[in-house]
Amino acid sequence: MVSIVRSGSGRVMRWLLVYHNQYHTLWSLKKNMDDCVGGKRRGFEQQRRHKWEGYDEIRGEVNCPRCSNQMPLIFSNRPFLSSIQDNGMYQALKICPFCKTAFYFRPHKLFPFLHGSFIEIARLNNHSPTPNPSPTPKHIFHVLNQFVVGHHKAKRVLSVAVYNHYNRIRLKDDDDSVQPEKSNVLLIGPTGSGKTLLAKTLARIVNVPFAIVDATTLTQAGYVGEDVESILYKLLLEADFNVEVAQQGIVYIDEVDKITKKADSLNTGRDVSGECVQQALLKMLESTVVSVPDKGARKLLSGDSILIDTKNILFICGGAFVNLEKTISERRQDSSIGFGVPVRANMKDCGFTDSVVTSSLLENVESADLIAYGLIPEFVGRFPILAGVSALNEEQLFQVLVEPKNALIKQYKKMFKMNNVNLHFTDDSLRLIAKKAMAKNTGARGLRALLEDVLTEAMFEIPDKAHMDKIKGVLVDEEAVGSVNGPGCGAKILYRDDDELEGPARATCL
Numbered sequence: 001m002v003s004i005v006r007s008g009s010g011r012v013m014r015w016l017l018v019y020h021n022q023y024h025t026l027w028s029l030k031k032n033m034d035d036c037v038g039g040k041r042r043g044f045e046q047q048r049r050h051k052w053e054g055y056d057e058i059r060g061e062v063n064c065p066r067c068s069n070q071m072p073l074i075f076s077n078r079p080f081l082s083s084i085q086d087n088g089m090y091q092a093l094k095i096c097p098f099c100k101t102a103f104y105f106r107p108h109k110l111f112p113f114l115h116g117s118f119i120e121i122a123r124l125n126n127h128s129p130t131p132n133p134s135p136t137p138k139h140i141f142h143v144l145n146q147f148v149v150g151h152h153k154a155k156r157v158l159s160v161a162v163y164n165h166y167n168r169i170r171l172k173d174d175d176d177s178v179q180p181e182k183s184n185v186l187l188i189g190p191t192g193s194g195k196t197l198l199a200k201t202l203a204r205i206v207n208v209p210f211a212i213v214d215a216t217t218l219t220q221a222g223y224v225g226e227d228v229e230s231i232l233y234k235l236l237l238e239a240d241f242n243v244e245v246a247q248q249g250i251v252y253i254d255e256v257d258k259i260t261k262k263a264d265s266l267n268t269g270r271d272v273s274g275e276c277v278q279q280a281l282l283k284m285l286e287s288t289v290v291s292v293p294d295k296g297a298r299k300l301l302s303g304d305s306i307l308i309d310t311k312n313i314l315f316i317c318g319g320a321f322v323n324l325e326k327t328i329s330e331r332r333q334d335s336s337i338g339f340g341v342p343v344r345a346n347m348k349d350c351g352f353t354d355s356v357v358t359s360s361l362l363e364n365v366e367s368a369d370l371i372a373y374g375l376i377p378e379f380v381g382r383f384p385i386l387a388g389v390s391a392l393n394e395e396q397l398f399q400v401l402v403e404p405k406n407a408l409i410k411q412y413k414k415m416f417k418m419n420n421v422n423l424h425f426t427d428d429s430l431r432l433i434a435k436k437a438m439a440k441n442t443g444a445r446g447l448r449a450l451l452e453d454v455l456t457e458a459m460f461e462i463p464d465k466a467h468m469d470k471i472k473g474v475l476v477d478e479e480a481v482g483s484v485n486g487p488g489c490g491a492k493i494l495y496r497d498d499d500e501l502e503g504p505a506r507a508t509c510l
């Protein structure tokens with residue numbers, strides 16, 4: 001929920017903005033709108049313009065439904081075309097200055113509350129060269145909170161890192177010899193904890209192109225696999241081949257823990273060692289001009305290439321670094337914090353759970369731990385910002401299901417709504433799904449698979465037009481989900497005909 005403040009008056013009136021989903025927004029006006037309809041309009045500032053005399057404007061601040069940045073908005077009952085007769089309807093057209101997305105505000109009714117929806121018309125220019133104005137760390141943190149559950153400390157670290165990075169770019173024309181260096185970020189945390197989501201959301205907030213690559217597929221030129229240059233080709237693609245824009249994008253390199261010496265010893269089957277891949281990445285991570293083969297083809301086969309300067313590209317690397325906490329614990333023991341007793345054992349004795357111990361250790365990760373793990377010092381040196389995220393606990397998995405703007409439950413409800421069917425979940429069923437995901441140990445990644453299991457049969461049945469008008473709704477309760485280790489009967493399709501319960505649930509549940 002976001003409040004909109006009416007401007008132009010000493011008395012601030014708050015409105016309530018409720019997001020339906022990313023594109024459509026329901027507007028509610030807390031204050032009874034009685035004042036502003038039927039010609040009374042006492043509550044609003046009336047701005048008369050010479051050409052459009054007689055029409056009213058309502059000024060507000062809204063958060064862009066796409067990028068969440070705040071922008072001013074003016075609703076007017078002035079028709080968009082002078083040839084169209086005045087129908088008294090308030091409406092607004094707006095291009096978000098941050099993500100360059102054009103929206104039309106279509107009101108449905110003004111009384112008793114202002115109701116309407118945002119319609120995305122077009123994205124004019126996907127990305128702007130330097131985000132202007134650069135969102136502040138607090139704003140970045142606030143938006144991250146809307147999309148990513150938990151990881152409070154990592155979000156603060158990332159908010160500051162991204163703010164500084166883009167501020168640093170703005171300094172580029174300064175004559176001053178002081179030039180802040182680039183600070184790439186290394187995110188450490190278990191699978192499905194939201195590392196990629198964090199990086200993706202950051203790119204969205206600052207509205208720059210974003211590319212994801214898997215470190216395990218990278219290799220050196222001449223070997224089977226992707227050359228490191230292909231990373232920049234992906235960024236170029238995202239930037240619609242606008243080199244200036246691509247040069248300020250964010251690259252997320254996943255699974256960097258798989259290009260360590262330790263991973264090599266597990267025989268990954270690659271032609272080149274992980275260490276060679278780290279070496280190949282070094283120049284790009286820092287600042288160099290890379291010749292990116294056109295069409296992403298290999299340099300040897302292709303004629304043309306595009307030059308990309310990486311000095312303003314923010315690289316975020318992520319990896320699970322399984323058992324890294326042991327290395328950290330051993331180091332801390334050496335530095336006598338544990339008085340000879342392993343730190344982990346110490347903390348466990350104090351009643352901390354395994355995950356709390358792990359996350360607290362990961363928050364104290366240092367470059368030396370990563371070198372001990374098998375990253376080469378030169379590689380680690382290019383990541384001055386280290387952030388640890390811990391495995392999500394059961395409560396957080398529950399929150400992932402319902403709270404983020406793009407929460408899974410909201411996505412499925414929307415899909416069912418497309419067939420005019422309401423999907424309901426009981427609170428207990430969602431908690432059970434979270435429990436099952438915990439047992440699977442795949443973090444939030446496992447939640448979607450569990451929901452698919454429960455909903456597939458219902459999704460198979462519902463679009464069948466013959467039954468659609470008879471359907472009252474679809475219910476997911478504990479029985480539908482089953483138990484921690486066993487499957488349930490699947491979502492229950494409720495028919496208008498009283499006691500009728502059909503679909504996958506019928507045989508087992510009734």
Ligand SMILES: Nc1ncnc2c1ncn2[C@@H]1O[C@H](COP(=O)(O)OP(=O)(O)OP(=O)(O)O)[C@@H](O)[C@H]1O
Nearest residue numbers: 147148149190191192193194195196197400444445
């Ligand atoms: N903290 C979180 N808040 C909200 N959603 C999350 C969170 N963590 C994971 N998810 C959900 O789980 C999905 C997978 O997460 P993501 O890919 O970011 O994990 P990851 O840590 O990068 O995993 P991996 O290391 O395996 O790549 C996301 O698309 C998102 O829907």
